[in-house]
Amino acid sequence: MIRNDNEVALLKATATKGSQSPSDLAEVVGSNRTYTLMSHALTVGASRKFTGVDVAGQVTEYVSDLKNRYPAVDILKPSVAEALLRAALGEPERLEGINPNDAGALLFFLAHVLLVDQQLDDAQVESFVDQVLRLASSV
């Protein structure tokens, strides 16, 4: 599998605590590809975080916790955040009625915070990058 340096940098920034915003990288990678990578990143992060029977309850609790932790992040709208996370867990119909442009920045934020919360070491970040690139490659 060919690894594009900019895509790798985008994903590493997503999984790294305290990294600078990857909006410049997103511009270089391109909109569609960036959204594809970030969607897979969120799916991987959410699948690792939310396990067990009451996934919906866990998502609600997590979003509520995020709202308390990051009161200054005004894009963090609980209903949209829950819809994005549950879509990432296999319920795409949750996104009906939501404007993609409104949810775009939140996709980045959720993927970043989910991965940062998992406190991956360097090897685990590499593994995450490989997994996302594999998932985002055409079959």
Place this chain on the structure above:
Amino acid sequence: MSSIDEYSAQIGAAIQAVEQAQSTVGQSKSGGEDLASQLESMGAEATGATIRSSVDQGGEAESLLVEAINKLKEMQSTAESARGSGLRGGGGDTSEAQNPHSNGVPSAESEPMAGPEAVIEDDDLRRKGENLADFFTRKGGDVSDVAETVGKQIDIAWESVGVDPTPETGLVSSTETANRPTFQAQPADQPRGGSLLVAGFAITAVVTKGVRKASAAIRNTPKVGDK
């Protein structure tokens, strides 16, 4: 062809190869038994016994081959049943019953998996990720440039993650944001005009950083009347 199709086809080919080996061993065993009997009836018991010993070893090999075939068929059956049930599109209920692999994703601590489980989970995750990406790239229809539409929002939200907000304001101090790890855009191999494009992005990145540093400096400059 999906990963499961490919995987199943590979197992099918392996089963065929093992069955062929089994057939060869079976024929050798049968021929060896005949030969040993003939030699023994002719009085060459020692040679016959040696051949019979080899035939017995062939029998062990045959048992191992049968075991291998059974194992391969079991793996093929697992892959086939996963294609038939667990990988239906759409989503819906995320309960354990319908989403048995939601918690089976390799954890940060676990080794990368190989084999049918990895294939199944990759396909399941890929489908979920693609559905989500479709929302932004196709179903939305008019998603415009990511940096243009949400770039500033991403910058603001990103700044809030990774450092602990001050208890009073919930904001991150400028000194804390100064030493963030950076993952710079790299020049890609571009056709004509590509290098200019990359240079443009690099200039944009440098200017953006300059503005950020200047903003931080302004915020840190004591105002008139400050003590």
